[in-house]
Amino acid sequence: MxxxxxxxxxxxxxxxxxxxxxxxxxxxxxxxxxxxxxxxxxxxxxxxxxxxxxxxxxxxxxxxxxxxxxxxxxxxxxxxxxxxxxxxxxxxxxxxxxxxxxxxxxxxxxxxxxxxxxxxxxxxxxxxxxxxxxNCTSAIALLPLAVIERLYGLAEVIVVSYQAASGAGAPGLQALRAELADLGSGGRGERAADSPFAAALALNVIPAIAAVDAHGHSGEEQKIVEELRKILRRPDLIVEASTARVPVERCHSVAVHLLTQREVHLPELYAALEAAEGLVLVRDPHGPRPRECAGADPVSVGRVRAGNRGPRSLSFFAVGDQIRKGxxxxxxxxxxxxxxxx
Ligand SMILES: NC(=O)c1ccc[n+]([C@@H]2O[C@H](COP(=O)([O-])OP(=O)(O)OC[C@H]3O[C@@H](n4cnc5c(N)ncnc54)[C@H](OP(=O)(O)O)[C@@H]3O)[C@@H](O)[C@H]2O)c1
CATH class of the missing domain: 3.40.50.720 (NAD(P)-binding Rossmann-like Domain)
Incomplete structure (x- = not known):
């Protein structure tokens, strides 16, 4: 290939x-x-x-x-x-x-x-x-965001991430596998020895990635805010981020809610997302999902829909193999x- x-x-x-x-x-x-x-x-x-x-x-x-x-x-x-x-x-x-x-x-x-x-x-x-x-989450969110920025101009972006264990490298993947193996053999899947995570990840969600500062923001959230602004060349862009670790081996997911500067036309946006380099537009209303995207090169974007805040509001869900595109x-x-x- x-x-x-x-x-x-x-x-x-x-x-x-x-x-x-x-x-x-x-x-x-x-x-x-x-x-x-x-x-x-x-x-x-x-x-x-x-x-x-x-x-x-x-x-x-x-x-x-x-x-x-x-x-x-x-x-x-x-x-x-x-x-x-x-x-x-x-x-x-x-x-x-x-x-x-x-x-x-x-x-x-x-x-x-x-x-x-x-x-x-x-x-x-x-x-x-x-x-x-x-940053891996930034890269995955950026592919669809760049298309929307080009068509309508972004006004504000809220990114919520669901990040895989392997985002913390080999130790993260090993910790999740050890906890799942323990569950599989009848144990309680308690936090693995040498886990880089704050708590057991198996059957769990940990609502902060990396250290949290005095204001309650995690290091990963700060990276997403700063990197989106730098790569889109939009230092003025309003960005909010919330990051969580989920018991997935590989592929980060992001739920993104945003406001644009100009009105969004969904058929035009679908066509642009479909044509964009490195993106796959998913029509499955229950996709894309990390398990099916693992090992894939493109970022998958789906659940693209109008938001509830008028014709400039939009939501989508994107999944990318963070070890590849990220x-x-x-x-x-x-x-x-x-x-x-x-
Ligand atoms: N994992 C992801 O999804 C992801 C995505 C985007 C960016 N990143 C970034 O990419 C970098 C690597 O991440 P990773 O996930 O691959 O981490 P990892 O699995 O923990 O691997 C880190 C590697 O660095 C090596 N290393 C550590 N100290 C070293 C030194 N002083 N000299 C030479 N090699 C050294 C380690 O060697 P040993 O194995 O011999 O200890 C290991 O091979 C990190 O900065 C991470 O933040 C990771």
Whole structure:
């Protein structure tokens, strides 16, 4: 199958580093690169701990991270915690490596482009050496929002998220699986040892993602507000966000309620959503759903309907595989739109 990112013969020649290759986004990135025909010999994988990744018919060695090894590459994807990326990204750029960082460390730096290619891919024309990849929930909400912004102008947006366990990386996925396994063997599915979550996630909903500040806002909610404004180039946009962790393995969902500046025409909007790159319009009144969207490249948008606040009000529900469009795939789409020069 053709990859959902542009990968030319020149891209195939790039020496690529994946830092944090043992994690959920790192593994996904490596799998997508191999599926696009990138030779394993042109991939350098590093993480905190050395191991061997088994990806389908291929195996990839992961080395204990060393800047010197990664500095020999043309392009590095940082699939690392934000504290690691914050230090590592500038060090690698200074050594001539182009960097795409998947963490939140540099996203709000005004000098660093934060890119969802379908929305603000024009920023890549300047061939930046350091690019930030967006928050997973922001990326998924943004694809339909950008269409609505273009047609009618957004006035205010309320985003409510239902986020999968794997959004907290491999430890989140392991915790949910351990709790479900315990339930399956007759236990109570209590909070797993080493869980990154505040409480047991199995049979539960945890109504805040990441730490909550003195005003009651979670870190994830702040990211959604700031990133929507930056990527849509609408610093004035009113955005409210509320985030929750749900017992789903992969795929984040968002319920979005909004007001536009101009009147919405639903048939026109349906046509535009159907035609938009990276989006699938779902007509099933009970969809889209994370279980069916897992592993898919596009974001699915459904339940598109007029709101109760007049002809400028609208609601929709969108689901995207946050390890793909919210992370690895978006990063590869960025790379695919850059000149593949070392
Ligand atoms: N999960 C998602 O859905 C998602 C979506 C968008 C963005 N992100 C962001 O992407 C980044 C990676 O997330 P993830 O979910 O893949 O996390 P993860 O599963 O916890 O993986 C993190 C990776 O970073 C490696 N690492 C940690 N410290 C390191 C260091 N000092 N040097 C080199 N490697 C180091 C770990 O190595 P070991 O395994 O050897 O410890 C592991 O491979 C995070 O910043 C996250 O916020 C995640």
């Amino acid at each position: 053709k990859p959902a990112f542009r990968w030319t013969p020149a891209h195939l020649q790039l020496r690529i580093a994946v830092v944090g290759a043992n994690g959920v986004t790192g593994v996904e990135l490596c799998s997508l690169l191999l599926a696009a025909g990138h030779a394993p010999e042109r991939l350098v994988c590093t993480a905190r701990t050395a191991r061997t990744l088994a990806l389908g018919a291929s195996t990839l060695p992961v080395q204990a991270h060393s800047d010197d090894v990664v500095a020999q590459c043309d392009l590095a994807f940082l699939c690392t915690p934000s504290g690691v990326s914050r230090e590592l990204a500038p060090r690698l750029v200074a050594r001539g490596v182009r960097v795409i960082d998947l963490s939140s460390a540099l996203r709000m730096d005004p000098q660093i482009p934060l890119v969802v290619p379908e929305v603000n891919g024009d920023l890549l024309a300047a061939q930046p050496r350091l690019i930030a990849n967006p 992370a690895a795939l978006n990063a590869l789409q960025i790379a695919g739109r850059l000149e593949p020069a070392p």
